[in-house]
Amino acid sequence: MKNGGGRTSRIRRRKLFTSSESRGVNESYKPEFIELKKWLKDRRFEDTTLIPAHFPGTGRGLMSKTSLQEGQTIISLPESCLLTTDTVIRSYLGAYIAKWQPPPSPLLALCTFLVSEKHAGDRSPWKPYLEVLPKAYTCPVCLEPEVVNLLPNPLKTKAWEQRSHVWEFFSSSRGFFSSLQPLFSEAVETIFSYRALRWAWCAVNTRAVYMKRPPLLCLSPEPDTCALAPYLDLLNHSPDVQVKAAFNEETRCYEIRTATRCGKHKEVFICYGPHDNHRLLLEYGFVCVSNPHACVYVSKDILVKYLPSTAKQMNKKISILEDHDFTENLTFGWDGPSWRLLTALKLLCLEAEEFTCWKKVLLGEIISDTNEKASLDVAQKICHYFIEETHAVLRKVSRMKDEEVALMNQLTLVETLRTEELKILQASAKALTTLQTAFS
Template structure:
């Protein structure tokens, strides 16, 4: 591959080499020192895997262009890789790059059935998304067979274009491609031979760039390197769940860990059309996915969404004037209670709780760098985020309860409150005697709701 790249004008290959690194695997090692910001490597445009190059291929291009509807970028690149891999002659340089690619990956879509079932207990979100990926891959492959492979059997022999081969090629695109924003709001996704062997580290600065005029890819030193150091690039701020799904690895104590909270409202819900307009004005939709992070575990967008979701007709005008802020104490009380109960339920879905998981990792229960070890780190990060989110909601609830008790309220509690169990609205509801934060229409509802409420019930401030 080096000879082919050099013949096309690659720069820097004499100062680098592929090497195996303990606990990481294959990467790129320096053969001389580099200073931060110094050019390390340039891969010329003629060596890149792009949609344009796939379309320009005299054999593959016409078949790709004839596919209806048009293929996605990742399907074009995956097909391009498989096409070159399947050829018995020609494509010498590109075939040398394919030969250098890993023959297998450790992404969660390649987990065994037992390992995937273990995800359901350790990280329900990783399990759910991975299962959905499996379904999507199967659907996309069937569509490819109908739209492209089956229409051109001489180009795409089905014994070399199987679903397993397709899954491998997809993972190659997910884990090794680079994305760059271009002028005019456009973007480009590509694979750069040799440069795609660089591993990720969040400790280096952004150091790979795309030259719009030449189409070349350049890598700069993201930090100072000594002879024999591994060269890294930064893939961006990615949480462990996504790293494991798309790249096949995790980062212990990942500062970018997050949890994607999905909020949705059924179109048949009361006042849905009015609420949909309010969500749109707040930059949201009736179904919104909002990331909770370690640094911002309860974003204002979550509160804004739920305030709209739980408002009643009398609150509509107030919500417009509130600009996304708290509209009433009763509304805020419902929002915070719902959040706390939801976060408690999500955390209960992790069969191995945070403290026990930390003990197991410290005691070496999981084989280091193995799949179960990786899933444990995904679970750890998600539970930390959800725990912080629940605590933030509980703190806000305590502050609200204190304000209500002290009389420092916005006057909105004069409207009828709702029973925390059955939702019945009335001005004659009994308060929880311990936390003074929820109301019930009677003893039966209070007892029935206690299992859900006990996780958040705290004595009210004296």
């Protein structure tokens, strides 16, 4: 029952209020930003609109020097500042990439360049940019296994998939890295280690902007869509803002135009997409407090577990749900259970004599008061089960924070996610109680 109604807008208003309260601390005096500024100036970019700052809620980001109006271009970064596969192919790596069969992917080309330039240290012309890149990431691939196990089930599965994916990316690239040995005096195995490649993978995945490029013959045909955009990639995400971002073929700059006003000395945000917190954690390693897109996912197993033991024709009902794509994306949100979740429950709760009406249920028709009530009751039970489970995990996280101080950051991330999910579940339980009163 997500209708984008009152609660969501209240959350948005609250969020806007809190962000306007949180003052950033100017960081432009820091040596790494002074160096980055010089480097950008040499590439014809000078910023008069934004300054690097640290914010209490979001960490490092960009702050506006003046108030920004709707439609204003907040940043216009020249092509010469962008790090793309073109940069890599034109570099000393180009000849090695061209020789390697099968051709490396665009992502591997970018990651190899980042690792190699980081290794070059002071000799790298990209040093001022590399120096401001985070040293560590909090995407699931970087989390300790005991922390991954504290994630909600569907996210946990995706987190393990991400770990195998990055490991596979590394192992399948070892041959290519060996071919680069003539470029280095140290053994390539020590330069292109799993940790180094994982760091580069996270840098590209959490920071690159979308920029579709024509395929290059020496690279595999996977889409070449990632560009690293120094300085611009200091902009944090907010679900409450709208921006237009694209490479302008006329000015040959990557430009971001805001559609949301921003006050002087406030954090300037862009929107990475209408992502829920699972996706933000999976792809970017953070979660957003009061995210209107956040939700709690319900799996098919949990649906079945909480149905009354008297429920009939369960296998048939499950296969109907599967055939009609109703076993995925079943969620609780700020406004209550989603329409998809309630519809799946209504179908599962059909009495034997109502079973022939299953198509009507999928079309959103009401079959009977009994069916409406039964499905709301199951939804409420599931919601309470999740509330209990979330409380239990939060207690465990709190114990672990005392015992495993080294994992503090990772545990705090899980705690924020789980606390947000608890708020959503409590809001859903309340919405369900209101709906249930109509049938009591």
